[in-house]
Amino acid sequence: MAEPAGGGTQALDRAAQLVSSVVEAAEPLSFAELQESSGLAKSTTSRMLAALERGGLLERDDAGGYVAGSLFWTYAARHDPWEELVRVAQPVLARIGEDTQETVHLSVLRGDRVVQVAQVDSQYLLGMRDWTQIEVPAHTSALGKVFWAWGALRIPVSQLVRLTPHTLTTRAALDRDAASARKRGYAVTVDELEVGLTGIAAPVSGPGGVLVAALGVSGPTSRLGGRVDELGRNLITRAAEVAAVLQGINPHVKEGVA
Incomplete structure (x- = not known):
């Protein structure tokens, strides 16, 4: 059966364009930005965006901007993009464990949460703990501080929880700490999560x-x-080894000693 001019295929193409614009954007897009970039009438844009929201392809953040919808997160959860990272990093984690005898961690950012995806246990009885099952506030861990210091995670403007007398909870203190981390190439926490x-x-x-x-x-x-x-x-040396593999480079990095 012949499709009427301007029918279903054209509508799908326009909807796909809206989804593509949102997914590829670095920041949430407003209704006006989407309407202008698509060239659609306001009424048409409104109807399409509403349909895409109902279908879980798009959703709006607290400020009203459009972001990728729940279907994208569901797909990502079922097809974990970090499995390859863990596979590549696992031998390096094992070497760090041999170097240090301490617990080794690999964490990634999911939304605004720092999630540990791999761990090598300490060789010591004191210090053995499975951190993959524990949610740790980002400002209290060295792993979380990495994402703040290198600009992947925004420091909240609200007051942060103080878990110990040593926990940094102000924007000024965290900014100074982040600057120090970038200068030396690594982040540190001492008695900030637990004394x-x-x-x-x-x-x-x-x-x-x-x-x-x-x-x-x-x-x-x-x-x-x-x-x-x-x-x-x-x-720093071991992280460079993982990065070299991820970037398709043959790592010729001198073995670190710890």
């Missing part, structure tokens, strides 16, 4: 130099306190 626990983490870059993960080590402050810079430099 007696130290964490160190370095950024891992993917294709195009984009931050894709944080690679870290944690353990008792009594063991790590005097080794922070040594461990940090080791993590």
Whole structure:
């Protein structure tokens, strides 16, 4: 049966254009921006956006801007994009564990949450804990601080929870801490999540130099306190090895010592 001019296919093409514009945009797009870029009438744009919202392809954030909808998150959850990262990084995590004997972590950013996707357990009884099942506030962990320091995660403007007397909770303090992390190449927490626990983490870059993960080590402050810079430099070296594989480069990085 012949399709009427301007029928279903044309409507699908226009809807696909709206979805594509939102998904490819660096920031949420307003109704006006979408209407202008698509060249559609306001009424047509409104109807299409409403239909795309109902279908889960688009949704609006608190400010009213359009972002990718729940179907995209469902697909991502079922086809985990970090499986390849974990596979590539696992041998490096094992080497860090051998170097340090401490717990080794690999974390990624999902939305505004820092999620640990791999861990190598400490060789010591003191320090063995499965952190993959524990949600940790980003400002209290070295892994979370990596995403803030390298611009992948925004520091909230509201007051942050203070878990210990050493937890940094103000924007000014976190800004200074982030600047120090960028200067030395790795982030640090000492007694900020738990008194007696130290964490160190370095950024891992993917294709195009984009931050894709944080690679870290944690353990008792009594063991790590005097080794922070040594461990940090080791993590920078190991993070570069993971980045080289992700970027399709043969890594010729000198072995780190820790």
